[in-house]
Structures are given as C-alpha cells and as structure tokens.
Amino acid sequence: MNDIELYRATVFDYNQIAELWEASVRATHHFLSEEDILFFKDAVLRVYLPTAKQLFYIKNEADCIIAFLGIEDKNIDMLFIHPSERGKGYGKSLVSFAVHKYHIETVDVNEQNEQAVGFYKKLGFKVVSRDEFDSAGKPYPILHMRLPLRKWIQLWK
Numbered sequence: 001m002n003d004i005e006l007y008r009a010t011v012f013d014y015n016q017i018a019e020l021w022e023a024s025v026r027a028t029h030h031f032l033s034e035e036d037i038l039f040f041k042d043a044v045l046r047v048y049l050p051t052a053k054q055l056f057y058i059k060n061e062a063d064c065i066i067a068f069l070g071i072e073d074k075n076i077d078m079l080f081i082h083p084s085e086r087g088k089g090y091g092k093s094l095v096s097f098a099v100h101k102y103h104i105e106t107v108d109v110n111e112q113n114e115q116a117v118g119f120y121k122k123l124g125f126k127v128v129s130r131d132e133f134d135s136a137g138k139p140y141p142i143l144h145m146r147l148p149l150r151k152w153i154q155l156w157k
Contacts, residue, residue: 009055027083
C-alpha cells in the first residue's frame with residue numbers, strides 16, 4: 001500500500017460509503033432483488049456502519065470514496081470497491097492492510113457473489129464452512145473463509 005492513503009471513517013462519511021456500497025452491490029450482487037438492495041442499504045447506514053469496530057476508506061483525487069473496509073475482531077466484515085475502480089489493486093491493498101495491522105484471518109462472502117469468492121480464493125482464503133442463509137435470515141448462502149497461516153505470511157510480506 002505504498003502510495004494509497006487510508007482514512008478512518010466517521011459518521012460524516014456514512015452517506016458516501018452507503019452510496020459506494022450500493023454501486024458496488026448493483027455491479028456484483030445480481031442475485032439480490034431491488035427490495036433486498038434497499039433493505040440492506042438501510043441496514044448498512046443504520047446498523048453496519050455505526051457499529052463497525054474499524055472502518056477505513058480510500059478516496060480519489062476528487063475526494064470521492066472509492067473503496068472501503070470494515071473489520072471486526074480478526075474478520076473482514078465489509079470490503080467494497082466502486083465498480084469503476086475495480087481491478088486496480090485497491091481490494092488486495094485493503095486486505096493486505098487488514099492482515100498487517102489487524103491480523104485478520106477470516107471473511108464471510110455471499111456464495112452467489114462469484115467475483116468476491118474468486119478474489120478471496122486468489123489471495124489464498126479457503127472455504128471452511130457454509131450457511132444456507134445470511135445473517136438477516138435471507139436465502140443467500142454465506143461462505144465462511146479462512147486464510148491459512150502460510151498464505152497469511154505471504155500477504156504479510
């Protein structure tokens with residue numbers, strides 16, 4: 001993360017983060033209905049962001065938030081990249097930051113979000129278990145993934 005500057009999010013950033021979340025979800029979570037997107041966006045604004053233990057973001061030259069990361073304990077809770085900024089290394093940089101600074105070991109991913117599952121597998125995460133429903137009780141299976149120690153060490157370097 002040589003030239004990427006991270007900012008710690010505050011309540012004043014939540015609306016912009018929620019807008020980024022929505023743009024990212026619309027680009028990657030094609031399995032969600034419009035009703036579900038609005039339901040989860042409200043939950044992001046009212047529950048997930050205010051209760052996030054650690055919340056960081058990256059912004060561009062125009063001061064727009066383009067990626068964000070939420071961490072709780074040793075788990076990546078949220079990682080979203082604006083669709084126009086995907087493939088530029090921001091996701092890998094945020095995961096590397098989380099490994100270095102917060103010693104993250106796990107992430108939970110929607111099984112139907114194949115791009116995210118592939119991203120985490122490419123970084124070395126392995127599926128260790130699966131839930132049929134998400135934390136809201138909706139029928140969107142969740143994969144629980146863990147970073148093996150040797151992969152953790154590689155990301156640490």
